Amino acid sequence: MKKYPTNATAITYLLLFLLSGCNQQKELVEGQGYIDVDGGKIWYRVVGKGDKTPMLLLHGGPGMPSYYLKPLTALGSDRKLIFFDQLGCGKSDHITDTSLMTVDHYVEEVAKVVQHFGLKEYYLFGQSWGTMLGTEFYLKHPEGIKAVILSSPAISIPRWLKDADSLISLLPDSVQQAIRTNEKEKLQCA
Secondary structure, eight states: OOOOOOHHHHHHHHHHHHHHHHTSOOOOOSEEEEEEETTEEEEEEEEOOOOEEEEEEEOSTTTOOGGGGGGGGGGGGTEEEEEEOOTTSTTSOOOSOGGGOSHHHHHHHHHHHHHHHTOSSEEEEEETHHHHHHHHHHHHOOTTEEEEEEESOOOOHHHHHHHHHHHHTTSOHHHHHHHHHHHHHHHHHO
16 A cells, blocks of 8 residues: 555655755846836846855945946956946936935835845845945845845945045145035035
């Protein structure tokens, strides 16, 4: 007499089979495209041939496109790298709704990129403003992040302002006056 598995055993095997696919990372393919986010489409580019843990790169700004991070493509011999321009930057759609210009919105953009590529395990690289964004993203969505890499971190805006004032004080008086005049006029317009 042939033995058949019980319903409980069959269901267990089915669940294990289905769940085994849930932890696999989607294969990253080199190329570029767009991802829909609240407020428009963001542009991305995947480069690299290696099979090590991929890296998601967050550019500075806000307002600066990712193109200046291009030297990091040298890491592509070991792993895939995902570049993208945040909404309002570079090849991504321009922002028409300024209420979207919040840290929370940009954090959710990063979440959309992670979701789009099905990233289960990755490194998160942030440069300048991207370090603040990366830190905020990590605090809300730490799942799968092996490490956060901070390049030229903007961790404390009060400290940054103090350092900028220190550097401005080294400039010629006429340049310092021009900077102070423009800062004052900008504050009055706000």
